[in-house]
Amino acid sequence: MNHGIALVRRPSSRLAEGLVTHIERSTVDIELARRQHDAYSAALEGAGWTVRDVVPAEHCPDSVFVEDTVLVCGNRAVLARSGAPQRRPEVAGTESAVRAVGLDVTRIETPGTLDGGDVLQAGDTVYVGRGGRTNGEAIRQLRRLLPDRRVVGVPLGRVLHLKSAVTALPDGTFLTWPGLVDTAVFPAVRTVDEEPGCHVVPLGGDRVLIAASAPKTAALLDDLGFTPVVVDISEFEKLEGCVTCLSVLVPQV
Numbered sequence: 155m156n157h158g159i160a161l162v163r164r165p166s167s168r169l170a171e172g173l174v175t176h177i178e179r180s181t182v183d184i185e186l187a188r189r190q191h192d193a194y195s196a197a198l199e200g201a202g203w204t205v206r207d208v209v210p211a212e213h214c215p216d217s218v219f220v221e222d223t224v225l226v227c228g229n230r231a232v233l234a235r236s237g238a239p240q241r242r243p244e245v246a247g248t249e250s251a252v253r254a255v256g257l258d259v260t261r262i263e264t265p266g267t268l269d270g271g272d273v274l275q276a277g278d279t280v281y282v283g284r285g286g287r288t289n290g291e292a293i294r295q296l297r298r299l300l301p302d303r304r305v306v307g308v309p310l311g312r313v314l315h316l317k318s319a320v321t322a323l324p325d326g327t328f329l330t331w332p333g334l335v336d337t338a339v340f341p342a343v344r345t346v347d348e349e350p351g352c353h354v355v356p357l358g359g360d361r362v363l364i365a366a367s368a369p370k371t372a373a374l375l376d377d378l379g380f381t382p383v384v385v386d387i388s389e390f391e392k393l394e395g396c397v398t399c400l401s402v403l404v405p406q407v
């Protein structure tokens with residue numbers, strides 16, 4: 155079964171210089187990060203996604219977190235404009251990749267700022283975290299760019315991105331870690347016991363990608379009838395990354 159294309163971007167050798175905002179900096183093992191990235195890509199392939207590499211951006215330490223550079227919605231790609239100016243050069247390579255896939259391309263324009271990690275899609279609703287990386291102007295622009303979607307702004311607390319605190323399961327429920335976002339806007343919330351447990355990527359069918367650092371949540375998902383696909387992403391977690399950030403899924407339509 156081919157679910158579509160998964161865009162990934164190999165880690166820069168400067169990965170260890172990536173941004174950290176809400177956690178202490180710790181030492182990143184670049185060789186281990188490369189192996190983890192290969193295993194992450196293999197997990198996507200194994201789940202039925204055709205993996206395509208976005209051209210690497212050696213000079214951009216955070217470029218492996220490709221999710222932040224674009225929002226894919228149906229056949230449209232909205233290029234992001236990060237609230238962290240040093241991440242903006244990452245977008246050019248992503249633009250080439252989404253054009254090669256055949257998506258219709260638009261972009262967030264100045265003074266809007268948006269990171270893809272702040273955008274959570276569930277059905278026809280697009281939740282957008284309003285925090286350090288994404289501003290109200292970008293949310294306004296998204297409403298114009300995606301007129302067939304319900305765009306809901308979600309104020310963020312002390313957390314990097316919306317998807318650092320809440321993601322969606324295929325059954326219409328949301329996994330959250332308490333205290334970081336106002337969960338009242340989400341229809342059916344399940345609170346998890348471990349912070350990385352609120353980060354999942356539905357891979358099609360009953361498969362759900364989750365980090366090895368969230369074993370209790372992986373067991374919960376199994377118990378709820380999902381098939382957890384577990385990947386170790388410890389080196390990316392040291393830079394506030396999670397399983398969502400390392401790919402952009404372009405489902406076959």
Ligand SMILES: CN(C)C(=N)NCCC[C@H](N)C(=O)O
Pocket residue numbers: 172173174175216219221222238241270271272314315316317318393394395396398399
């Ligand atoms: C959902 N998440 C967390 C993301 N999409 N991106 C993580 C980016 C981490 C990077 N060091 C930064 O600070 O930009």
